[in-house]
Amino acid sequence: xxxxxxxVLAALTFAAGGAFAGTLDDVKARGNLLCGVxxxxxxxxxxxxxxxDVGFDVxxxxxxxxxxxxxxxxxxxxxxxxxxxxxxxxxxxxxxxARNTTWTYSRDTDLKQTFLGVNYYDGQGFMVKKxxxxxxxxxxxGATVCIQVGTTTxxxxxxxxxxxxxxxxxxxxxxxxxxxxxxxxGACDTYTTDASALHGTRVNLENPDDHLVLPEIIxxxxxxxxxxxGDDNWADIGRWVxxxxxxxxxxxxxxxNIDSWKDTKDAEIHRxxxxxxxxxxxxxxxxKNAMYNAIKAGxxxxxxxENNLGATSGINIERGVNASWTKGGILYSPPFR
Amino acid sequence: xxxxxxxxxxxxxxxxAPPITEVGxxxxxxxNLFSSWLNSILTILSVxxxxxxxxxFIPWAYGGHWNTKSLRECLDLDPxxxxxxxxxxxWKQLLFGLYPAEEYWRPTLTFIFLLLAIVPILFPKFFRFxxxxxxxxxxxxxxxxxxxxxxxxxxxxxxTLGALFFLTLxxxxxxxxxxxxxxxxxxxxxxxxxxxxxxxxxxxxxxxxSLPFVESLKMGGFTLSLIVGVTGIVASFPIGILLAxxxxxxxxxxxxxxxxxxxxxxxxxxxxxxxxxxxLLNYFLPPGTNFDIVLRVVIMVTLxxxxxxxxxxxxxxxxxxxxxxxxxxxxxxxxxxSQRLIIMPQALKISIPGIVNTFIGLFKDTTLVSIIxxxxxxxxxxxxxxDQKWNGIYWELYVAIGLMFFIFCWGMSQxxxxxxxxxxxxx
Numbered sequence: 001x002x003x004x005x006x007x008v009l010a011a012l013t014f015a016a017g018g019a020f021a022g023t024l025d026d027v028k029a030r031g032n033l034l035c036g037v038x039x040x041x042x043x044x045x046x047x048x049x050x051x052x053d054v055g056f057d058v059x060x061x062x063x064x065x066x067x068x069x070x071x072x073x074x075x076x077x078x079x080x081x082x083x084x085x086x087x088x089x090x091x092x093x094x095x096x097x098a099r100n101t102t103w104t105y106s107r108d109t110d111l112k113q114t115f116l117g118v119n120y121y122d123g124q125g126f127m128v129k130k131x132x133x134x135x136x137x138x139x140x141x142g143a144t145v146c147i148q149v150g151t152t153t154x155x156x157x158x159x160x161x162x163x164x165x166x167x168x169x170x171x172x173x174x175x176x177x178x179x180x181x182x183x184x185x186g187a188c189d190t191y192t193t194d195a196s197a198l199h200g201t202r203v204n205l206e207n208p209d210d211h212l213v214l215p216e217i218i219x220x221x222x223x224x225x226x227x228x229x230g231d232d233n234w235a236d237i238g239r240w241v242x243x244x245x246x247x248x249x250x251x252x253x254x255x256x257n258i259d260s261w262k263d264t265k266d267a268e269i270h271r272x273x274x275x276x277x278x279x280x281x282x283x284x285x286x287x288k289n290a291m292y293n294a295i296k297a298g299x300x301x302x303x304x305x306e307n308n309l310g311a312t313s314g315i316n317i318e319r320g321v322n323a324s325w326t327k328g329g330i331l332y333s334p335p336f337r
Numbered sequence: 338x339x340x341x342x343x344x345x346x347x348x349x350x351x352x353x354a355p356p357i358t359e360v361g362x363x364x365x366x367x368x369n370l371f372s373s374w375l376n377s378i379l380t381i382l383s384v385x386x387x388x389x390x391x392x393x394f395i396p397w398a399y400g401g402h403w404n405t406k407s408l409r410e411c412l413d414l415d416p417x418x419x420x421x422x423x424x425x426x427x428w429k430q431l432l433f434g435l436y437p438a439e440e441y442w443r444p445t446l447t448f449i450f451l452l453l454a455i456v457p458i459l460f461p462k463f464f465r466f467x468x469x470x471x472x473x474x475x476x477x478x479x480x481x482x483x484x485x486x487x488x489x490x491x492x493x494x495x496x497t498l499g500a501l502f503f504l505t506l507x508x509x510x511x512x513x514x515x516x517x518x519x520x521x522x523x524x525x526x527x528x529x530x531x532x533x534x535x536x537x538x539x540x541x542x543x544x545x546x547s548l549p550f551v552e553s554l555k556m557g558g559f560t561l562s563l564i565v566g567v568t569g570i571v572a573s574f575p576i577g578i579l580l581a582x583x584x585x586x587x588x589x590x591x592x593x594x595x596x597x598x599x600x601x602x603x604x605x606x607x608x609x610x611x612x613x614x615x616x617l618l619n620y621f622l623p624p625g626t627n628f629d630i631v632l633r634v635v636i637m638v639t640l641x642x643x644x645x646x647x648x649x650x651x652x653x654x655x656x657x658x659x660x661x662x663x664x665x666x667x668x669x670x671x672x673x674x675s676q677r678l679i680i681m682p683q684a685l686k687i688s689i690p691g692i693v694n695t696f697i698g699l700f701k702d703t704t705l706v707s708i709i710x711x712x713x714x715x716x717x718x719x720x721x722x723x724d725q726k727w728n729g730i731y732w733e734l735y736v737a738i739g740l741m742f743f744i745f746c747w748g749m750s751q752x753x754x755x756x757x758x759x760x761x762x763x764x
Contacts, residue, residue: 039710040723047720049426051435054724078554079720081710084616088710091619177722181731204408204729206416314409314725 023227023234024068024285027095032074035061036094039079042200043309043317044100044120053077056308057098059298060119060225064096064241067290072297086111089228096238098225102152112229116239119224119301120309121321121330123217124153125195127202130212132189137216141166146179146191148172153193156219176201190214194221200315237284243333244272244291248300250324250333255299258292272336280337301331401733407726423730424737427721431737434557434712440483440549444560447480451567459752474571481556481564483548487540491533499525553631557712559741564631565713566700566745569638573699574692576639577646582676584651595647602644608705610637615709634706642699649695653688654680686760693753697746704742714738 027033037045037057045055058077065075078094089097090112100122101107103115126145128134137160147154149172161168171188173179180201183191191198198213205211225242227235248254251269253261261269270276273295274288281290298304302324309317323329354360358367370380401419402411411420424431433444454473457466472493479489503521511517541547556564583595602610614633622628657680665675685692707716718734721727 038723039707039712039716040720042723042725042728044723046723047430047435048724049726051430051438076554079710079712079716081708083708084612084710087616087619091616093619175719177719177729177731180729200725200728204412204725206412314407 023095023231024237027068031069032076033061033065033068033096034078034094035064035075036078036080036085036088036097036099037061038099039081041100042197043313043315044196045077045079045098054308056120056304057100057225059304059308060098060242060245061096063245063294063297063304064238066297067237067241067244067286067294070287070289070293072293086113089113089226092228095234096225096227100223101226102221103224103226104152107226113226114229114232114235115224115226116235117224117242118222119242120196120222122194122196122221122223124156124192124219124221125198125217126190126192126214127183127198128190128212128214130210134190134212134214137214137218138164138166140168140190142168143189144169144171144187146171146173146182146188148175148179148193152221153219157192160218196309196315196317199317203314203316233284237286240284240336241291241294243336244294245301245304246324246331246333247272247336248295249302249331250326253295253300255296255303258296268336398736408729409726419733419736420730421733421737423721423727423733427717427727428737430558430717430721431714431734431741432558433560434717435555436551436557436560437549437555440551443480443483443548443551447477448560448563450476450480451563479548481551481560482553483550485537485541486546486548487537491537491540495525495528495533498528553629556631558714558717561631561706561711561713562700562703562742565635565638565703565706568635569642569699569703570696572635572639573642573646573695576643577650578681580643580647581650581654584647585654599644599647602641603648607638607641607702608708610641611705611709613637630711634709634711638699638703641702642695645695645698646692649688649691650684652691653684653686656687657683689753689757689760693749697749700745700749701742714741 035058037053037055040046041055041057043056045053045057048054061075061077062072066072068074078088080088080094080097080099082099085097085099085101086107088094097113098119100120102122103118107113108115126137126140128140134140140161145157145168147157147170154170157168157170171182173182176193176197179191179193182188184205195213195217202208202211202213225238227238247268251266251272253269253273258273261273262275264270267276271278271280273292274281274290275292279288281288287293298307302319305319305322306312309315310319319327319329321330323331325332355364357363371377397417397419400415401421402414403421403425405411405414405420405422406426408420408423411422429438429441433441436444450473453466454470457463457470475489475493479486499521502524503517506517506520507514580595580599583591584599586592586595611634614637615630618628618633661679661683662675665679668675670678704713704715706713707719710716712720715738718738721734722730
């Protein structure tokens with residue numbers, strides 16, 4: 001019976017998936033992009049005091065909207081909790097999911113989604129009070145750990161402690177805010193979640209200098225935007241808008257100086273900004289100046305990072321591995337040709 | 338033999354004042370707080386706990402910052418007091434969600450009208466204004482979502498025409514209610530299928546009245562809680578009555594349907610139904626269908642609370658002596674007459690505490706919608722915390738949200754107690 005039910009469900013999903021071919025046409029017909037973002041993830045997506053959507057993922061979707069329509073505001077943001085994000089994408093409630101989602105094998109294959117790349121390399125870290133005197137995660141044997149239940153971080157934690165032959169006592173919490181409260185109240189020695197969130201949290205503690213984010217990162221959490229299986233053209237568009245932002249940083253193209261590259265000798269920049277003769281973006285159904293508009297919307301990858309996660313945002317996350325490969329990071333876009 | 342009487346009191350002794358330990362503050366304290374050693378211990382413990390909570394809470398809340406720009410600023414000023422600045426910056430969002438700021442007057446007006454619309458229902462003195470309660474739902478939908486005025490009022494026009502047609506048939510031409518009802522229903526259906534759309538188009542041209550459209554994505558905060566809560570409460574009550582009657586019906590099919598529905602709904606948690614509304618329904622509807630998420634949630638919440646309501650009212654029905662049914666039958670009343678005049682008034686009166694209990698529970702359950710991504714106050718709290726300026730704010734938001742919910746729930750409970758006193762006939 002159960003099998004039958006899921007069989008029917010799968011068939012329906014498949015039928016639904018098939019009917020979505022031509023997402024770009026649907027988006028153009030609708031006049032705006034539906035972008036699934038988090039209902040609240042510091043730095044990645046939230047609304048500001050005036051009700052405007054802001055964040056790292058938000059800016060990526062604005063760039064994508066600008067590439068399609070020439071207008072970064074032609075996008076509607078659908079806040080999604082982690083419980084409903086994948087089904088919302090599969091059911092067509094959103095065109096693209098940019099919701100600090102970790103790219104994993106099963107999500108890519110079993111859930112029938114296409115990840116477009118990595119826009120942020122995150123990883124799980126630990127925060128401790130300095131007075132504890134701990135300098136490394138390897139010294140955490142026997143610690144009480146505040147951990148969000150039902151997340152990949154919970155599984156990573158168990159794996160890591162087991163591998164290193166250490167024991168720990170979990171203090172389960174519902175979300176990052178509760179972890180933080182428990183940690184501050186002294187219910188646990190350390191609390192663990194994605195390092196980006198730890199940094200954001202630490203900055204706003206009463207005395208940030210009393211707390212330390214340990215240097216070790218115990219898991220790989222490559223976050224990236226994703227779309228449904230079955231529309232490769234749409235996936236290409238999303239992927240190459242992301243790549244364009246990365247290339248722009250590599251080449252030094254910023255929001256401010258984007259108009260000053262007309263005389264450059266670099267042919268790739270001409271292809272990217274649509275200032276050359278060949279119109280390669282027609283292949284995916286985008287206007288010639290699509291990437292120009294995308295970069296113009298919120299700046300290149302580095303600018304978007306700086307505004308939402310870096311020093312300007314107050315979260316103060318270092319670029320680290322998220323720097324361009326030319327600057328010691330691992331961001332590396334295939335060539336735009 | 339004569340008895341020698343030494344003293345005869347001529348006047349009655351004036352009643353002396355009761356002992357000081359029985360009246361006034363001391364008497365009240367003795368009776369209510371220190372009537373036995375167990376009570377005394379509980380009183381002292383309670384006072385102790387209240388004092389230690391208030392000892393921390395009052396300085397924390399009283400000295401709170403209201404005008405800083407971020408949590409960091411609050412902490413740098415004085416980390417030991419509340420940072421209510423988050424409420425100063427975000428109270429509009431907590432009330433209206435992401436509703437466009439220049440349209441805030443619309444949910445506000447809807448709320449004021451809500452208060453006006455429930456007065457005729459709550460206080461019989463004002464029953465002559467009941468017509469406003471009837472037009473309120475349409476008015477509220479139009480004000481909140483906007484769009485053309487006529488596309489909402491056409492529903493009222495159609496239903497009114499249908500009702501008038503039905504009454505005319507009954508009065509002038511037909512004696513059979515069933516046939517009249519079917520004819521009226523068919524003609525109303527024809528109206529909505531073929532006539533209403535062109536008519537709305539025509540009215541829009543002749544007299545265009547419309548408000549800017551606001552989509553459900555923008556609904557949030559207490560506006561959303563009230564939309565879901567009030568609609569659920571109002572709609573679940575009549576459905577609950579019908580289900581309760583259906584469950585006691587002698588007609589096996591109706592009884593089976595009602596029992597099945599009630600037991601199924603009561604057997605699953607509300608959050609499951611909300612997941613069905615938010616996630617599963619999308620798989621079964623054709624792609625591209627725009628079945629509004631708020632409407633889906635309202636329907637699920639209504640069905641959920643209707644099942645509970647049915648059981649509460651069934652409890653009231655079971656509390657009536659069988660003689661009441663028999664007496665009304667012996668008077669020659671039909672089934673519906675006896676329900677309307679004899680059974681329901683008594684059954685509902687008995688059920689008041691249970692009914693209001695269900696209402697209050699439903700209103701608080703609306704916070705569950707935050708799990709399926711709707712931005713009710715609890716959902717908004719996590720959105721607000723995701724802004725780096727307020728990352729780490731916890732108690733201030735929840736205290737404010739809790740206070741708002743308390744006001745509404747306490748109001749409902751007070752009204753139910755007033756109603757119980759008013760309807761008390763067995764003095």
